[in-house]
Amino acid sequence: MEYHEDRFEDYSLMVYRSEELVAVLPANIKHGIVYSHQGLTYGGLILSQKVKFNDVLESFQAMLQFLNANRIQFLKIKRVPRIYEILPSDEIDYLLFKVNAERDRCDLSMVVDLRSDLTKMSTNRKRSLKKAREQQIEVKETTEFESYFNSILIPNLEERHQTSPTHSVAEIDILKSRFPNNIRQFNAYHNDDIIAGVTVFETENVAHAQYISTLDSMRQLGGLDIIFDHLISTVFKHKNYFSFGISNENQGQQINEGLLHWKASFGAQPIVHEFYTIETKKYELLNDVRL
The missing domain is CATH 3.40.630.30 (Gcn5-related N-acetyltransferase (GNAT))
Known part of the structure; x- marks a missing residue:
């Protein structure tokens, strides 16, 4: 810490x-x-x-x-x-x-129980996933965070919420060096250009999506959909849970309904913090x- x-x-x-x-x-x-x-x-x-x-x-x-x-x-x-x-x-x-x-x-956090039926993805998510595959969107794991943080995550947080990630690039690099098997970065690429990314914190039972973001101009390509399909059905299928994190604002008093619905569309269910x-x-x- x-x-x-x-x-x-x-x-x-x-x-x-x-x-x-x-x-x-x-x-x-x-x-x-x-x-x-x-x-x-x-x-x-x-x-x-x-x-x-x-x-x-x-x-x-x-x-x-x-x-x-x-x-x-x-x-x-x-x-x-x-x-x-x-x-x-x-x-x-x-x-x-x-x-x-x-x-x-x-707070309400949305999680997928990986021990249960994994066919609960909504019709919209399946449609977006199909589009991502048709567009040949490629998912890769990388050990560097700078391109995702600087080109997608930080600009999006500043524009939408006037805030910044809890971790700077330097801090997430330090965490990665100390916990190489627990801090992981997955990006989606279109024609070799990064269009979306997810930073995952992994524990013994849980894979938690700490940072989730995509380029607005490329949102329709389904970069996040294909990343999460890869994480849930392949990379972390041996875990008990995949966590999308909380959907609250104002110290838990309000729910971001759009965010909650989006996470639920991957088959996630609510638990409390x-x-x-x-x-x-x-x-x-x-x-x-x-x-």
């Missing part, structure tokens, strides 16, 4: 038991409030696969007690979406209930969990 160090004041926590690391909370602090790291797509308390319920309980309570002792009144935490869990891990939901955590934001606020002084409410 150090490539974000100029944007966020780090306040990440690590919980140990007898010098063994059992839990990590990637976090930053802003205006006296600690957040699940705002530079990450998802976060929350990350646990070792070996931990038992008592370890989770004690880690969670120790974390809140530490924050309270350091005069941090509130912790805003993201719940790790269940599709990213290697094993079922709903202990956190129980502990959030016990400390009266307030769910103050909920949940955000909670915890008063750290309520760590004491965990004292009576065990009979």
Whole structure:
């Protein structure tokens, strides 16, 4: 996360038991409030696969007690979406209930269950895919990000949303060098010219489309359609899920209906990304969990 160090004041926590690391909370602090790291797509308390319920309980309570002792009144935490869990891990939901955590934001993310029937693509998507094949649109994986970022992604974000990608080209290059098998770039080409691209963040169970963009002038050629068909039906077919990301605006209060419908046209279904606020002084409410 150090490539974000100029944007966020780090306040990440690590919980140990007898010098063994059992839990990590990637976090930053802003205006006296600690957040699940705002530079990450998802976060929350990350646990070792070996931990038992008592370890989770004690880690969670120790974390809140530490924050309270350091005069941090509130912790805003993201719940790790269940599709990213290697094993079922709903202990956190129980502990959030016990400390009266307030769910103050909920985003809808669209995902394709790759273990289910993959023939759910809409008629419009199938038509666009057919057109892309007729136009001999070619999909290639590349290890360089500059051409896609500079010629398509950045200009589109600036024009449509007056914003820029979370990662600069330099930052995504750093991530690629550190996680060469987890950060992947797929582009669509027409007559050797790039017309669309998708940047994928890959975990054990999930392939997540972090950046999706196409040239407006070439949209009718179906570059994104043929990329996603390739990713879903071939490259990542062994995964459990393919994630298109959230379709919300204004801190989860509104849905971008057009974006949601477009993602659903690939067979994606909604799941939630949940955000909670915890008063750290309520760590004491965990004292009576065990009979």
